Amino acid sequence: xxxxxxxxxxxxxxxxxxxxxxxxxxxxxxxxxxxxxxxxxxxxxxxxxxxxxxxxxxxxxxxxxxxxxxxxxxxxxxxxxxxxxxxxxxxxxxxxxxxxxxxxxxxxxxxxxxxxxxxxxxxxxxxxxxxxxxxxxxxxxxxxxxxxxxxxxxxxxxxxxxxxxxxxxxxxxxxxxxxxxxxxxxxxxxxxxxxxxxxxxxxxxxxxxxxxxxxxxxxxxxxxxxxxxxxxxxxxxxxxxxxxxxxxxxxxxxxxxxxxxxxxxxxxxxxxxxxxxxxxxxx
Amino acid sequence: xxxxxxxxxxxxxxxxxxxxxxxxxxxxxxxxxxxxxxxxxxxxxxxxxxxxxxxxxxxxxxxxxxxxxxxxxxxxxxxxxxxxxxxxxxxxxxxxxxxxxxxxxxxxxxxxxxxxxxxxxxxxxxxxxxxxxxxxxxxxxxxxxxxxxxxxxxxxxxxxxxxxxxxxxxxxxxxxxxxxxxxxxxxx
Numbered sequence: 494x495x496x497x498x499x500x501x502x503x504x505x506x507x508x509x510x511x512x513x514x515x516x517x518x519x520x521x522x523x524x525x526x527x528x529x530x531x532x533x534x535x536x537x538x539x540x541x542x543x544x545x546x547x548x549x550x551x552x553x554x555x556x557x558x559x560x561x562x563x564x565x566x567x568x569x570x571x572x573x574x575x576x577x578x579x580x581x582x583x584x585x586x587x588x589x590x591x592x593x594x595x596x597x598x599x600x601x602x603x604x605x606x607x608x609x610x611x612x613x614x615x616x617x618x619x620x621x622x623x624x625x626x627x628x629x630x631x632x633x634x635x636x637x638x639x640x641x642x643x644x645x646x647x648x649x650x651x652x653x654x655x656x657x658x659x660x661x662x663x664x665x666x667x668x669x670x671x672x673x674x675x676x677x678x679x680x681x682x683x684x685x686x687x688x689x690x691x692x693x694x695x696x697x698x699x700x701x702x703x704x705x706x707x708x709x710x711x712x713x714x715x716x717x718x719x720x721x722x723x724x725x726x727x728x729x730x731x732x733x734x735x736x737x738x739x740x741x742x743x744x745x746x747x748x749x750x751x752x753x754x755x756x757x758x759x760x761x762x763x764x765x766x767x768x769x770x771x772x773x774x775x776x
Numbered sequence: 777x778x779x780x781x782x783x784x785x786x787x788x789x790x791x792x793x794x795x796x797x798x799x800x801x802x803x804x805x806x807x808x809x810x811x812x813x814x815x816x817x818x819x820x821x822x823x824x825x826x827x828x829x830x831x832x833x834x835x836x837x838x839x840x841x842x843x844x845x846x847x848x849x850x851x852x853x854x855x856x857x858x859x860x861x862x863x864x865x866x867x868x869x870x871x872x873x874x875x876x877x878x879x880x881x882x883x884x885x886x887x888x889x890x891x892x893x894x895x896x897x898x899x900x901x902x903x904x905x906x907x908x909x910x911x912x913x914x915x916x917x918x919x920x921x922x923x924x925x926x927x928x929x930x931x932x933x934x935x936x937x938x939x940x941x942x943x944x945x946x947x948x949x950x951x952x953x954x955x956x957x958x959x960x961x962x963x964x
Contacts, residue, residue: 498918502890506862528867530859530887573870714870721841721865746840746856746868 526723610644785881787903789931885911894919903935
């Protein structure tokens with residue numbers, strides 16, 4: 494019995510590898526460096542909801558049914574997010590990083606893997622309240638055009654408003670969260686003033702390169718989906734995209750610690766995973 | 777049978793149940809113990825500190841991409857799912873709640889079943905929902921061992937009962953006997 498089971502698992506793993514190869518060869522999206530266990534769950538879940546019998550069947554559909562692939566892509570890239578998620582992070586950013594940013598004449602910020610935009614707008618609100626918004630240029634990127642479109646719209650479900658309001662206050666919000674949106678039916682529409690300094694663009698962390706020099710890079714709860722090697726590569730990309738002495742903000746369970754670029758960063762705020770690119774490191 | 781790891785899932789009443797089990801595990805225990813205890817997203821690490829005082833093994837929060845080592849107790853952090861990778865490391869994700877829970881016992885058990893296969897022991901303790909019963913079934917399907925806390929002894933019997941209903945459990949035991957069974961299984 495055990496051999497049979499092991500065979501099945503091994504075959505599944507082979508099929509997943511072939512599926513990811515097929516996606517890469519056909520469409521250029523590279524999921525091969527993502528966490529194996531996570532990808533397997535997403536693939537099996539998709540099979541379950543669509544009644545697809547095997548991973549090989551899914552591979553066939555991926556190659557021959559573009560619409561199917563498009564929805565699978567969205568499946569692979571939608572990440573759960575909320576406005577002012579981890580309010581203590583925003584609070585710490587306000588009190589420790591903002592004073593330093595205030596000394597810069599101009600600020601460039603990159604939200605890498607911005608998903609549906611909640612984090613981007615949260616930062617926009619914070620920057621406005623701290624009087625920094627007008628001298629900032631914000632780049633919000635994601636590899637998925639569909640979520641990027643959602644991010645551009647800035648329309649969210651009214652269900653989450655209570656939680657967002659709570660988060661906003663805990664994050665040190667200086668006004669009232671309701672100042673930044675208007676409600677319409679079962680949605681909230683964020684104030685279009687928040688969008689003025691934001692450029693939304695397609696960018697794939699796995700396959701694309703440096704596009705500018707930044708003062709702050711946010712990439713929170715994206716790296717957890719990558720395996721170690723890919724995490725290292727992406728942190729290197731961020732290193733190359735950061736001005737000396739400037740900031741990288743990761744998710745609360747993420748770290749630069751085990752990556753090949755660790756020595757180039759100093760820990761600025763340990764608990765909030767805010768790192769700073771060291772000045773002039775000579776190795 | 778050569779077992780390699782233990783995964784434990786608990787919810788309501790789990791803190792005390794885990795204390796009873798962990799405080800009886802000797803410090804030469806030969807396997808890792810990986811735990812999902814349902815916990816509020818805003819919790820701090822009091823649970824880790826608490827167990828460290830009660831248990832002779834090191835108890836720590838499971839970290840992103842950390843290599844799993846024998847004789848250490850890993851606990852899933854609040855508001856993240858804990859997954860086991862085939863290369864013996866742990867991953868965290870922020871996927872939607874599973875069975876209204878994050879961390880979810882099913883997510884831990886299912887990924888652990890893939891990673892450890894017949895070398896896995898799965899334990900379901902007290903709890904108010906049925907998170908974990910699908911996971912325990914998968915552990916059995918992969919040739920592993922299934923232990924469930926005797927519902928009569930549980931603060932909340934929903935989770936043990938759901939697990940027993942869903943799969944052919946190997947042992948239904950009270951907490952002390954679960955400790956003894958684990959020690960017996962992993963005796964060198």
